[in-house]
Amino acid sequence: MYPNLLIPLLTALALALAGLVLVAVRQPVSRRLAFRQIARRRTEAALVIGGSMLGTAIVIGALVVGDTLNFSVRQEAYRTLGPVDERVVAPPGPTGRAVTERLGALAGDPDIDGVLNAQATQASAVSHTDGRTVAEPRVLAWQMDFDKAARFGAPGGDSGLGGPDPKPGQVVVNEPLARSLSVGAGDPVTLYLFGVPGTYRIERVVPEEGLAGVGLGGRLNRDVFLAPGTLDSAARAAGAEPRSVTFVSNRGGVESGEALTDRVTADIRQALGPLAGQTEIETPKHTVLRDARQAGDSLGALFLMIGSFSIIAGALLLVNIFVMLGEERKSQMGMVRAVGMKRSRLVGSFTLEGATYALLSAVPGVAIGVAVGWGVAVVAAQIFQGWSVGGSSIRIAFAVTPTSVLNGLAMGLLIAFAAILATSVRISRFNIIAAIRDLPTTPGQRPRRRLLAVSSTLAVLCAFAAVPAVARSQPDATYLMPALALAFATPALLRVLPRHTVTTLVAGAVLVWTLLAPVIRPRIFDTPSMSVYVIQGALAAFSAVVLVSDNQKTLLRPVRRLLQRPTEGGLAARLAVAYPLAKRFRTGATLVMYTLIVFVLVLLTEISGILRAGVDGVVADATAGYSLRLDYNPQVAGDRLVSDLRGGPSAAGIAAVTPLLNATGRATDPGLRTSTASSAAPAARPATTTTPATPSP
Amino acid sequence: MDSMNTDRALLVASGVRKIYRTGSVEVTALLDLDLLVRHGEMVGVMGPSGSGKTTLLNCLSGLDDIDGGRVEVDGHDLFAMSDAARTEHRAHTMGFVFQAFNLIPVFSAVENVELPLLLVGTRPHEARRRALDMLDRVDLGHRVEHRPSELSGGEQQRVTIARALAGRPAIVWADEPTGNLDSAMADQVMDLLCELNRDEGQTIVLVTHDSAIGARVPRLIRMHDGQLVDDVRQTATARAPSPDVPLG
Ligand SMILES: Nc1ncnc2c1ncn2[C@@H]1O[C@H](COP(=O)(O)OP(=O)(O)O)[C@@H](O)[C@H]1O
Ligand SMILES: [Mg+2]
Numbered sequence: 044m045y046p047n048l049l050i051p052l053l054t055a056l057a058l059a060l061a062g063l064v065l066v067a068v069r070q071p072v073s074r075r076l077a078f079r080q081i082a083r084r085r086t087e088a089a090l091v092i093g094g095s096m097l098g099t100a101i102v103i104g105a106l107v108v109g110d111t112l113n114f115s116v117r118q119e120a121y122r123t124l125g126p127v128d129e130r131v132v133a134p135p136g137p138t139g140r141a142v143t144e145r146l147g148a149l150a151g152d153p154d155i156d157g158v159l160n161a162q163a164t165q166a167s168a169v170s171h172t173d174g175r176t177v178a179e180p181r182v183l184a185w186q187m188d189f190d191k192a193a194r195f196g197a198p199g200g201d202s203g204l205g206g207p208d209p210k211p212g213q214v215v216v217n218e219p220l221a222r223s224l225s226v227g228a229g230d231p232v233t234l235y236l237f238g239v240p241g242t243y244r245i246e247r248v249v250p251e252e253g254l255a256g257v258g259l260g261g262r263l264n265r266d267v268f269l270a271p272g273t274l275d276s277a278a279r280a281a282g283a284e285p286r287s288v289t290f291v292s293n294r295g296g297v298e299s300g301e302a303l304t305d306r307v308t309a310d311i312r313q314a315l316g317p318l319a320g321q322t323e324i325e326t327p328k329h330t331v332l333r334d335a336r337q338a339g340d341s342l343g344a345l346f347l348m349i350g351s352f353s354i355i356a357g358a359l360l361l362v363n364i365f366v367m368l369g370e371e372r373k374s375q376m377g378m379v380r381a382v383g384m385k386r387s388r389l390v391g392s393f394t395l396e397g398a399t400y401a402l403l404s405a406v407p408g409v410a411i412g413v414a415v416g417w418g419v420a421v422v423a424a425q426i427f428q429g430w431s432v433g434g435s436s437i438r439i440a441f442a443v444t445p446t447s448v449l450n451g452l453a454m455g456l457l458i459a460f461a462a463i464l465a466t467s468v469r470i471s472r473f474n475i476i477a478a479i480r481d482l483p484t485t486p487g488q489r490p491r492r493r494l495l496a497v498s499s500t501l502a503v504l505c506a507f508a509a510v511p512a513v514a515r516s517q518p519d520a521t522y523l524m525p526a527l528a529l530a531f532a533t534p535a536l537l538r539v540l541p542r543h544t545v546t547t548l549v550a551g552a553v554l555v556w557t558l559l560a561p562v563i564r565p566r567i568f569d570t571p572s573m574s575v576y577v578i579q580g581a582l583a584a585f586s587a588v589v590l591v592s593d594n595q596k597t598l599l600r601p602v603r604r605l606l607q608r609p610t611e612g613g614l615a616a617r618l619a620v621a622y623p624l625a626k627r628f629r630t631g632a633t634l635v636m637y638t639l640i641v642f643v644l645v646l647l648t649e650i651s652g653i654l655r656a657g658v659d660g661v662v663a664d665a666t667a668g669y670s671l672r673l674d675y676n677p678q679v680a681g682d683r684l685v686s687d688l689r690g691g692p693s694a695a696g697i698a699a700v701t702p703l704l705n706a707t708g709r710a711t712d713p714g715l716r717t718s719t720a721s722s723a724a725p726a727a728r729p730a731t732t733t734t735p736a737t738p739s740p
Numbered sequence: 741m742d743s744m745n746t747d748r749a750l751l752v753a754s755g756v757r758k759i760y761r762t763g764s765v766e767v768t769a770l771l772d773l774d775l776l777v778r779h780g781e782m783v784g785v786m787g788p789s790g791s792g793k794t795t796l797l798n799c800l801s802g803l804d805d806i807d808g809g810r811v812e813v814d815g816h817d818l819f820a821m822s823d824a825a826r827t828e829h830r831a832h833t834m835g836f837v838f839q840a841f842n843l844i845p846v847f848s849a850v851e852n853v854e855l856p857l858l859l860v861g862t863r864p865h866e867a868r869r870r871a872l873d874m875l876d877r878v879d880l881g882h883r884v885e886h887r888p889s890e891l892s893g894g895e896q897q898r899v900t901i902a903r904a905l906a907g908r909p910a911i912v913w914a915d916e917p918t919g920n921l922d923s924a925m926a927d928q929v930m931d932l933l934c935e936l937n938r939d940e941g942q943t944i945v946l947v948t949h950d951s952a953i954g955a956r957v958p959r960l961i962r963m964h965d966g967q968l969v970d971d972v973r974q975t976a977t978a979r980a981p982s983p984d985v986p987l988g
Pocket of ligand 1 (some may be wrong): 339759761765767768770787788789790791792793794795796
């Protein structure tokens with residue numbers, strides 16, 4: 044997924060690695076210190092490797108889910124469409140024959156390796172098996188030359204339909220039709236062609252692949268293939284005409300042919316000349332593949348959103364472990380500084396050490412990520428199975444693209460590097476004496492002037508950027524800009540107010556804004572983007588934890604009595620809170636991790652609640668209050684069905700029956716460049732189905 | 741260091757003040773302290789616990805910040821420099837021996853000793869050679885590949901001394917170097933320090949609360965409540981107080 048991210052990510056990773064190599068080469072003492080720690084501190088190494096593995100694994104897992112979905116839909120497209128790249132549908136009658144004739148010229152086109160003419164009509168079918176009558180009102184009846192069909196796009200692979208033509212009185216049906224009629228080879232079936240019934244024997248059943256699964260735009264097609272001339276004579280007898288359909292296969296295989304879609308479509312248009320305005324040129328494979336890509340991307344993005352909280356938590360875990368390492372080595376680090384190691388070298392050493400852990404974690408991280416992606420795909424496959432209608436569900440086929448692996452790897456490593464670098468800078472800033480004697484570090488001095496200038500400028504810039512962002516309800520910036528402005532203002536505030544007040548003020552303001560923003564600007568959630576949830580969650584979690592940790596004394600006041608009891612329990616409680624209270628940074632980081640986890644759980648519950656509530660709404664919208672929909676062919680059943688329902692034995696249980704007619708119409712744009720089929724109801728001349736429905740009592 | 745240097749001032753501290761702040765409590769650990777140490781001197785610092793001996797060492801070496809005054813070492817004002825420059829200066833001119841030995845546990849003895857040499861850019865071969873020489877000098881030639889956890893306390897402290905001296909620093913700071921050692925080992929370590937001062941003119945400032953050790957140093961200063969209260973020169977045989985004004 045995200046091929047457009049590949050180059051920037053790899054560039055950033057290459058720069059980071061180059062920087063690390065530079066440090067390793069230019070600072071031999073830092074390098075020795077780093078690598079010695081790695082070699083001699085196995086447990087710590089394992090912990091850090093685990094922490095940075097998490098980030099890589101989650102990113103890759105999310106991307107692999109996208110890959111798998113994308114690949115599955117593509118496979119489905121290749122399987123069901125086979126060599127068919129374009130489909131030209133002409134109206135019945137002389138125009139259709141003229142279109143067929145003009146398209147014959149395409150046979151010599153170097154971009155095309157197959158042109159196949161066919162006639163089709165909507166039909167319905169009935170079978171009598173085991174004394175039961177089964178009807179299928181939506182059948183596509185085809186008439187095509189099996190010989191030519193077998194050779195259609197043959198250089199690129201199986202066309203899906205071949206073998207001898209069915210003899211007169213015999214038909215070939217595809218699997219979906221056989222399934223819905225519960226019939227097999229040798230069984231009789233009644234077809235209503237142009238409203239006239241006729242009985243045929245099923246010669247064979249073919250899988251719905253390639254030409255054997257073609258349709259006129261539906262996702263699942265129940266096809267019956269007739270003997271040559273059958274459709275023509277049925278049409279003549281009924282005074283009607285079948286539709287002309289021409290299939291075109293682009294040069295190349297099932298997959299590679301798609302690339303030529305634009306050129307071939309132009310060629311077809313040219314070949315049709317003035318008739319182009321009355322014909323439909325469809326690019327089913329191209330359309331399905333584009334949809335597949337979009338579906339894969341958006342599902343991958345959803346997993347990435349949920350995953351990004353885990354990534355933040357993973358990065359915090361890394362920070363936590365590193366702070367712990369720093370604390371444990373405090374006195375020796377103090378000594379190293381005392382004997383003359385500069386702070387920057389110490390940062391270099393820590394960063395090298397951490398980056399090495401991150402690199403060591405890369406391979407297992409990728410493996411776990413792929414496994415996670417596979418697991419999600421398996422679950423997703425079960426969900427899709429549950430959604431399937433008439434066996435039309437897509438089959439989930441696991442897939443991993445190198446792009447996704449590289450993207451995930453680069454992203455995971457960069458996140459780990461950033462976390463490690465930031466932590467290294469922080470843990471290298473200690474008072475040498477306090478470190479050597481393992482005393483708690485005193486809070487930092489007042490901010491330096493340059494930092495103050497830079498941060499104040501940024502604060503002003505963010506504040507300015509916040510105004511239009513909030514005014515226009517831009518989702519991410521509405522949250523982020525005011526929060527950043529507040530955070531950048533901290534050094535300036537520290538000049539005039541005590542640290543505790545500033546921290547509480549800034550964290551409180553950010554928290555209040557995070558909670559208030561959706562109330563003031565409700566439209567920030569009118570976006571398909573998921574990043575707003577990530578920003579909201581991260582801001583809320585961080586600011587709340589800072590607020591709590593900065594006011595721990597006040598918060599603990601109500602339980603102080605309890606803690607200070609001179610009993611054994613009181614002592615135990617005091618011991619229990621003493622460490623977390625003293626190690627404020629670590630406790631804070633741990634709390635943020637837990638907060639984020641709780642946040643994700645709540646968010647997921649909320650999303651599933653919204654979806655569930657949505658289902659009822661969608662059902663109500665789609666059914667308009669009716670509980671049953673009966674499809675039937677009006678040419679066969681006439682209006683009798685409606686009166687039968689109204690007066691039949693179940694009439695007492697039926698509140699209303701409403702016949703609904705629909706027919707295929709055609710609309711052209713003023714320039715006659717395209718033509719699109721659309722439904723109209725009720726139509727003047729019902730062509731296919733009438734739909735009565737009964738409202739639920 | 742030859743006798744030519746002996747009269748040159750190596751360290752000049754004037755009006756040094758250090759205040760520890762813990763919450764709202766303030767402790768003045770050094771109060772307008774003046775001190776001058778010349779090249780080749782071995783100075784003992786004694787005083788009751790909490791009198792500011794350790795603080796003096798930390799502040800005059802530039803390891804800790806001060807709240808007032810000025811410290812010049814080898815002609816450079818320590819607190820006028822950036823942290824990086826001070827670190828570089830420290831690497832070139834100072835060595836440290838602390839009560840807790842503070843060796844790098846993942847490094848072998850020789851690697852610990854060569855660390856300060858490598859930090860000032862000595863070539864690895866040269867650093868290794870000098871580190872081995874120094875370990876020989878402290879009688880640890882047979883323990884060079886051992887890691888700190890594999891050495892006894894006395895051996896560890898001798899490694900620290902080797903580390904402090906390997907870079908031939910102008911001044912060595914030692915804070916209770918024998919505090920964690922039994923008396924036999926303490927004697928060994930003291931012998932070594934005295935020998936280095938006597939034979940090689942190594943300048944040493946040594947903090948101790950042990951009067952037996954205090955008796956062995958040529959110059960002894962006494963502290964009380966963050967101030968110098970006594971400053972005497974003593975010969976090896978008799979303690980002959982000599983009037984010495986530390987600051988000119
Ligand atoms: N990190 C510190 N924080 C607060 N007070 C300190 C700290 N270090 C030392 N002190 C105080 O400063 C005074 C001098 O301490 P120190 O120099 O360690 O004395 P000595 O080494 O002579 O025993 C003592 O009162 C001690 O409590
Ligand atoms: Mg002390």
